[in-house]
Amino acid sequence: GSPDFDLYRTSEEHDMLRETVRALAEAKIAPYAAEVDEQARFPREALDALVAADLQAVHVPEAFGGAGADALATVIVIEEVARVCASSSLIPAVNKLGSLPVILSGSEDLKKKYLAPLAKGEAMFSYCLSEPDAGSDAAGMKTRAVRDGDYWVLNGVKRWITNAGESEYYTVMAVTDPEKRSKGISAFVVEKSDEGVSFGAPEKKLGIKGSPTREVYLDNVRIPADRMIGAEGTGFATAMKTLDHTRITIAAQALGIAQGALDYAKGYVQERKQFGKPIGDFQGVQFMLADMAMKLEAARQLTYAAAAKSERVDADLTFFGAAAKCYASDAAMEITLDAIQLLGGYGYTRDYPVERMMRDAKITQLYEGTNQIQRIVMARNLPK
Numbered sequence: 324g325s326p327d328f329d330l331y332r333t334s335e336e337h338d339m340l341r342e343t344v345r346a347l348a349e350a351k352i353a354p355y356a357a358e359v360d361e362q363a364r365f366p367r368e369a370l371d372a373l374v375a376a377d378l379q380a381v382h383v384p385e386a387f388g389g390a391g392a393d394a395l396a397t398v399i400v401i402e403e404v405a406r407v408c409a410s411s412s413l414i415p416a417v418n419k420l421g422s423l424p425v426i427l428s429g430s431e432d433l434k435k436k437y438l439a440p441l442a443k444g445e446a447m448f449s450y451c452l453s454e455p456d457a458g459s460d461a462a463g464m465k466t467r468a469v470r471d472g473d474y475w476v477l478n479g480v481k482r483w484i485t486n487a488g489e490s491e492y493y494t495v496m497a498v499t500d501p502e503k504r505s506k507g508i509s510a511f512v513v514e515k516s517d518e519g520v521s522f523g524a525p526e527k528k529l530g531i532k533g534s535p536t537r538e539v540y541l542d543n544v545r546i547p548a549d550r551m552i553g554a555e556g557t558g559f560a561t562a563m564k565t566l567d568h569t570r571i572t573i574a575a576q577a578l579g580i581a582q583g584a585l586d587y588a589k590g591y592v593q594e595r596k597q598f599g600k601p602i603g604d605f606q607g608v609q610f611m612l613a614d615m616a617m618k619l620e621a622a623r624q625l626t627y628a629a630a631a632k633s634e635r636v637d638a639d640l641t642f643f644g645a646a647a648k649c650y651a652s653d654a655a656m657e658i659t660l661d662a663i664q665l666l667g668g669y670g671y672t673r674d675y676p677v678e679r680m681m682r683d684a685k686i687t688q689l690y691e692g693t694n695q696i697q698r699i700v701m702a703r704n705l706p707k
């Protein structure tokens with residue numbers, strides 16, 4: 324093939340990691356998935372199990388106390404957790420999203436201070452870009468940071484913040500020069516314990532109910548100037564570069580949710596008998612399973628190719644990150660809907676897990692940029 328076609332091949336280590344995470348997810352996370360959804364409560368058991376196995380933030384570089392896992396290994400962790408509980412998969416995913424700005428652009432001091440507790444499982448990291456009136460138009464944000472001697476003072480409201488209240492650390496994008504739009508935005512690390520930080524009531528959502536989504540209020544939050552991530556005015560570029568890498572983790576979540584639904588439906592059609600035989604013996608059902616597996620495999624290959632691009636400076640990463648997220652999330656939506664169809668009326672009830680998987684899949688078409696925004700990103704960054 325062409326020399327630049329280097330699809331990521333999973334190594335023996337990746338396969339072993341998948342086995343480990345699958346076993347842990349089935350034993351320690353799956354038993355709580357329905358309850359976490361029903362009660363809309365944080366999956367504490369999942370966090371504890373992930374931390375005990377050092378799987379809550381595998382992406383943290385070794386130099387800062389982490390496992391230094393590559394993008395594919397991170398994808399595999401998220402996939403396997405999402406296969407049983409999408410809410411829980413937001414722990415490793417958002418830990419990467421929140422901390423990647425520091426890893427990509429932060430000073431050595433910031434890395435030392437904030438990555439070690441994340442790697443040890445003592446702290447989680449959230450990412451604060453969106454606002455009530457700045458969602459798809461992220462550069463239209465209003466949150467302000469004003470310099471005051473050796474400090475910055477932050478004021479504003481961030482919205483849709485995953486794991487808000489549970490995380491100790493927050494990457495916050497704020498306007499430092501209102502004249503310059505995206506070039507006047509800077510990134511900061513804010514701590515939950517900083518004076519003036521508070522949280523809104525948890526949003527009442529369709530899915531991923533176990534993962535709290537709250538507003539973050541910044542009321543005269545005064546932080547030392549060295550908490551700025553990278554240079555002044557580079558915060559928006561850092562935020563976008565981060566999403567290039569982390570949209571792949573949303574694709575991973577979509578893969579995991581879809582795999583969970585496909586596995587469940589595959590088992591169900593072998594058990595369920597109508598007209599005197601298992602419904603899986605009917606070709607109409609077989610064709611549905613074939614389509615589901617085909618879409619899932621195509622989405623997986625695209626996601627793994629994107630993960631390979633995430634490992635190095637690659638001009639096509641922006642396209643691949645957006646394409647993987649868009650394609651895998653659409654596939655997950657179709658596959659989970661088909662899983663409900665295969666279970667019939669039973670699939671529509673909470674006695675079976677596929678309706679939860681369908682509700683959880685929906686968010687992957689929305690967050691880290693709607694799939695319409697992904698198309699804008701792809702169109703502006705067509706493969707070279």
Ligand code: CAA
Pocket residue numbers: 417420450452453458459460461462483484485505559560561563564566567641690691692693696699700
């Ligand atoms: N890499 C590096 N720099 C980038 C970049 C990238 N991928 N994309 C943009 N930039 C920088 C560039 O420096 C660019 O300036 P130049 O034109 O000089 O190159 C500057 O940013 C401005 O870029 P654009 O002109 O493209 O900005 P725009 O206002 O047109 O917006 C957008 C682009 C793609 C629509 C962007 O606003 C966007 O991605 N919107 C969606 C926001 C989003 O994904 N939000 C998700 C929130 S996080 C979340 O959901 C997390 C969760 O809880 C799980």
